[in-house]
Amino acid sequence: MKKFKNPIYVTKSFLPPIEEYYEKLKIIWNSRWLTNNGPIHNELESKLREYLKVKNSILFTNGHLVLYSALNILNLKGEVITTPFTFASTTHAIIENNLKPVFCDINMENFTIDTNKIEDLITERTCAIVPVHVYGYPCNVYEIEEIAKKYNLKVIYDAAHVFGVELNNIGIGNFGDVSMFSMHATKVYNTIEGGLLTFNNKELISKLNDYKNFGIVNSEKVESIGINAKMSEFQAAMGLVNLNYIEKEIEKRKNISNLYRSNLKDIDGIYTVQDKPGVKHNYSYFPILINEEKLGISRDSLYIKLQDYNVFCRKYFYPLTVEFDCYKGRYDTKNLSNAYYVSNNTLTLPIYGDLEEESILNIIDIIKYIIRCN
Numbered sequence: 445m446k447k448f449k450n451p452i453y454v455t456k457s458f459l460p461p462i463e464e465y466y467e468k469l470k471i472i473w474n475s476r477w478l479t480n481n482g483p484i485h486n487e488l489e490s491k492l493r494e495y496l497k498v499k500n501s502i503l504f505t506n507g508h509l510v511l512y513s514a515l516n517i518l519n520l521k522g523e524v525i526t527t528p529f530t531f532a533s534t535t536h537a538i539i540e541n542n543l544k545p546v547f548c549d550i551n552m553e554n555f556t557i558d559t560n561k562i563e564d565l566i567t568e569r570t571c572a573i574v575p576v577h578v579y580g581y582p583c584n585v586y587e588i589e590e591i592a593k594k595y596n597l598k599v600i601y602d603a604a605h606v607f608g609v610e611l612n613n614i615g616i617g618n619f620g621d622v623s624m625f626s627m628h629a630t631k632v633y634n635t636i637e638g639g640l641l642t643f644n645n646k647e648l649i650s651k652l653n654d655y656k657n658f659g660i661v662n663s664e665k666v667e668s669i670g671i672n673a674k675m676s677e678f679q680a681a682m683g684l685v686n687l688n689y690i691e692k693e694i695e696k697r698k699n700i701s702n703l704y705r706s707n708l709k710d711i712d713g714i715y716t717v718q719d720k721p722g723v724k725h726n727y728s729y730f731p732i733l734i735n736e737e738k739l740g741i742s743r744d745s746l747y748i749k750l751q752d753y754n755v756f757c758r759k760y761f762y763p764l765t766v767e768f769d770c771y772k773g774r775y776d777t778k779n780l781s782n783a784y785y786v787s788n789n790t791l792t793l794p795i796y797g798d799l800e801e802e803s804i805l806n807i808i809d810i811i812k813y814i815i816r817c818n
């Protein structure tokens with residue numbers, strides 16, 4: 445066990461060989477088509493449709509604007525059931541659309557929305573459910589579908605973490621009314637900044653394309669109030685090149701996850717989420733849930749002590765969104781005990797394709813050493 449010479453962060457953005465990106469740049473230089481549904485953008489849109497096995501997909505400049513636009517275009521009013529165990533984006537997008545978030549607890553198996561607790565929160569004002577597939581683990585999509593049907597609710601998935609995930613060969617983006625994928629630099633697959641909306645209802649295509657381009661239908665016709673959320677050719681070019689590497693990246697991350705899991709499994713007090721049969725996972729993150737009593741050390745102490753060895757983990761997701769300064773005290777938080785517990789006790793360990801086996805084993809040794817010495 446030794447201190448790392450250079451800091452190891454929770455992730456490292458994937459970049460392809462520079463020559464491959466340069467080839468795409470030459471195309472842009474020749475066409476002078478920099479943005480607004482260019483040929484590279486359109487090629488990526490259709491390739492992603494194929495890769496994610498979905499019927500419809502629309503590219504956006506980032507994931508947050510996908511979520512924001514989807515909630516807007518579905519014309520929702522009233523209350524939305526969601527979870528606070530997520531990135532700021534999910535809660536912000538709901539509130540910025542003048543919807544009231546009603547926070548549901550998460551389950552202790554994979555930290556997604558607890559489907560047993562959704563129905564208790566439904567009122568006559570409820571219009572939608574916004575569940576989050578966290579860390580790459582899919583929500584209980586079939587149970588959510590059942591509840592949504594029964595109460596006639598829309599389902600908008602925050603699928604930022606589940607690019608490439610499949611359930612029994614069905615792309616995860618097929619579930620619910622719409623799903624938002626993020627292709628931000630820190631995600632498992634990136635277009636520098638980028639987002640993708642996937643959905644089943646074809647009628648949304650033209651609405652969404654207009655919406656992300658100021659509501660402009662043609663040069664003399666602006667039909668509705670829209671925003672600017674278009675993806676540029678430079679982002680799409682990165683996406684096209686990176687798409688050639690995504691399977692390899694996921695494979696490498698799978699090996700890293702297995703290595704972490706097999707080496708941590710004998711430690712009483714560390715819980716890791718297991719792979720599920722029938723699921724193609726993407727290994728976006730590697731969270732460990734710490735039982736402070738059994739382990740004899742708190743998540744926060746472990747987090748800080750790891751930094752002495754140049755290992756920089758993240759406390760995803762801490763704090764819960766309901767604890768943000770801008771939201772604190774505004775929402776009902778009394779039935780969120782799992783969400784608070786997980787938020788206070790999880791640590792996400794470094795994971796990215798280029799992370800070498802030697803480094804992973806060293807991180808594991810450091811964790812064991814810190815626990816032993818405590």
Ligand SMILES: *Cc1c(COP(=O)(O)O)cnc(C)c1O
Nearest residue numbers: 506507508531533604626627628
């Ligand atoms: C990254 C992320 C987003 C936002 O995506 P951007 O592309 O960064 O705008 C939303 N929700 C979750 C859970 C995320 O991790």
